Amino acid sequence: MQSFNNAHFMGEKVYSKTPTLWQAQKQLGLQYGWSQSLHSDNGLRSMLSLARSDCPITPYEWYEKLGYTMFISNHLHGLVAKKLPDRVKDCCKPHLSAREIEILKLSADGKTAYEIGIILCITERTTNFHIHRVIMKLGVNNKLAAVVAATRACLI
Structure with a gap:
């Protein structure tokens, strides 16, 4: 997009x-x-x-x-x-919203989508929506890979 x-x-x-x-x-x-x-x-x-x-x-x-x-x-x-x-394409960091970064940090701490929803006062579905957006932006296949990619890119 x-x-x-x-x-x-x-x-x-x-x-x-x-x-x-x-x-x-x-x-x-x-x-x-x-x-x-x-x-x-x-x-x-x-x-x-x-x-x-x-x-x-x-x-x-x-x-x-x-x-x-x-x-x-x-x-x-x-x-x-x-x-x-x-290499030029790889060095560009995608923009993650504050909410996406917050959810990634909680995911890195081992929290599930359900637990993140409770902590942030949002639904589990909304949590999964943000996780999906991060996965798409970072070009990875799952939440764990998103946490790793975001950490490598110094986004979290």
């Missing part, structure tokens, strides 16, 4: 802390545009930036072109990810 973050629009206000960068972009004719970031579950991140020299981006134009931008971002992200060596 991949997630898109909000678009970031180019402009003098955005570059207020880096005026030198803004001046360099203006000299190259890049005054108007936006950047669309993309994050995938395996920890890879990318950003597609589109820019032009004239005509500010209107909300209508951005909305009209957003679908194309997301499609292109997703496609290019996938192509680049395939070309990366495995």
Whole structure:
């Protein structure tokens, strides 16, 4: 699963802390545009930036072109990810929520899903849901392997 973050629009206000960068972009004719970031579950991140020299981006134009931008971002992200060596892919830590980390720590202590549910005041089903999400994010086959992988990656 991949997630898109909000678009970031180019402009003098955005570059207020880096005026030198803004001046360099203006000299190259890049005054108007936006950047669309993309994050995938395996920890890879990318950003597609589109820019032009004239005509500010209107909300209508951005909305009209957003679908194309997301499609292109997703496609290019996938192509680049395939070309990366495995060691680069392995070094990226997946994002685990605070609840997922909490459940992993309790699992590492030998607690069952039922016991974790009681400790955290959630149902056993909810505990298993979080465990399943961790297993998927870490690309392992079971809860024990998830605890080992999370420990190796310094996530818990």
